[in-house]
Amino acid sequence: MIYDLRFSLTGIRFSSTGIVDYWRGKEMSEALNLPNIDLSSPDRISTAKSIRQACIEFGFFYLVNHGVDEELFRRVFEESSKLFSLPLEDKTKMSRKQQRGYTPLYSENLDPSSTPKGDSKESFYIGPLEGAIKDLNQWPLEEALPCWRSSMECYYNKVLSAGTRLMHLIALALNLDEDFFEKVGALDVPMAFLRLLHYPGKLEPSGEEIYGASAHSDYGMITLLITDGIPGLQVCRDKSHHTRVWEDVPNIKGAFIVNIGDMMERWTNCLFRSTLHRVMPTGQERYSAAFFMDPNSDCVVKCLESCCSESCPPRFPPIRSIDYLKERFRLTYGS
Numbered sequence: 368m369i370y371d372l373r374f375s376l377t378g379i380r381f382s383s384t385g386i387v388d389y390w391r392g393k394e395m396s397e398a399l400n401l402p403n404i405d406l407s408s409p410d411r412i413s414t415a416k417s418i419r420q421a422c423i424e425f426g427f428f429y430l431v432n433h434g435v436d437e438e439l440f441r442r443v444f445e446e447s448s449k450l451f452s453l454p455l456e457d458k459t460k461m462s463r464k465q466q467r468g469y470t471p472l473y474s475e476n477l478d479p480s481s482t483p484k485g486d487s488k489e490s491f492y493i494g495p496l497e498g499a500i501k502d503l504n505q506w507p508l509e510e511a512l513p514c515w516r517s518s519m520e521c522y523y524n525k526v527l528s529a530g531t532r533l534m535h536l537i538a539l540a541l542n543l544d545e546d547f548f549e550k551v552g553a554l555d556v557p558m559a560f561l562r563l564l565h566y567p568g569k570l571e572p573s574g575e576e577i578y579g580a581s582a583h584s585d586y587g588m589i590t591l592l593i594t595d596g597i598p599g600l601q602v603c604r605d606k607s608h609h610t611r612v613w614e615d616v617p618n619i620k621g622a623f624i625v626n627i628g629d630m631m632e633r634w635t636n637c638l639f640r641s642t643l644h645r646v647m648p649t650g651q652e653r654y655s656a657a658f659f660m661d662p663n664s665d666c667v668v669k670c671l672e673s674c675c676s677e678s679c680p681p682r683f684p685p686i687r688s689i690d691y692l693k694e695r696f697r698l699t700y701g702s
């Protein structure tokens with residue numbers, strides 16, 4: 368028997384894979400209360416401790432006082448909406464190549480075990496703006512969208528700078544020197560991707576289970592996400608449990624929602640968790656922008672000494688960042 372009470376935002380579903388999904392909605396008092404991390408706090412030691420706690424407990428937190436102003440968030444969403452409103456033919460001219468450019472509706476399936484159709488979202492990726500690979504980016508024609516490229520470049524650079532400051536605190540949170548991630552070469556030219564996302568409100572009727580983004584964890588070091596405030600994002604804190612409990616992540620205006628990715632989980636031998644999350648369609652159109660901050664291609668991600676011992680050996684072998692990312696993209700897109 369399949370119960371699908373998805374649109375009530377509180378429900379239970381027994382899927383064909385035998386995994387039981389249960390999710391808590393707004394009506395219940397237990398809305399997920401993620402910690403707030405203040406990036407500009409002068410008390411860096413206490414901030415690092417709070418980050419450590421948040422990464423162990425949730426793998427998610429809000430980041431405030433990060434130096435990227437709300438007016439720029441607004442501009443990003445305005446320009447993003449202009450791009451997704453272009454005729455499909457124009458968007459298709461910028462189709463995803465080398466992980467840059469446009470991906471159409473249903474082209475990506477983050478969790479093939481749950482839904483064969485693919486996710487109901489379209490997206491646009493912007494890769495590193497520095498180094499030899501900067502020219503791989505694709506941009507809409509300036510005549511069509513005059514302020515588009517400059518707005519996105521400005522946003523990319525500002526989030527990268529906030530993300531780099533956050534990585535210093537994450538190093539402190541792991542009892543490492545604050546420039547540890549620079550020293551291991553993760554941040555020279557980080558493989559940072561800005562991904563604009565658009566979830567259409569109305570979907571064509573389908574007999575299949577459709578997600579905005581099906582259950583997944585992010586691949587890299589950290590992700591800094593902003594949303595337009597429309598709900599839908601949910602996390603499952605215990606991915607290994609047979610019953611998956613999904614909790615809504617409320618938006619906080621002006622704050623980044625930060626989460627730990629799989630490569631950080633590998634670095635920390637699962638001390639910091641890369642938490643499963645998804646986006647449920649609510650019938651409302653939704654925009655978000657995820658900034659995936661991943662290590663420089665050649666950086667080798669290897670269990671930190673402070674995170675392993677004889678009784679707790681490394682769970683993953685060392686891997687080069689680019690090799691790990693390529694494999695994950697291959698599994699997601701089939702290419």
Ligand SMILES: O=C(O)CCC(=O)C(=O)O
Pocket residue numbers: 562564580585592594600644645646655656657
């Ligand atoms: O749109 C969102 O709120 C989350 C998107 C996401 O998780 C992703 O693109 O990896």
Ligand SMILES: [Fe+2]
Pocket residue numbers: 583584585644
């Ligand atoms: Fe994600």
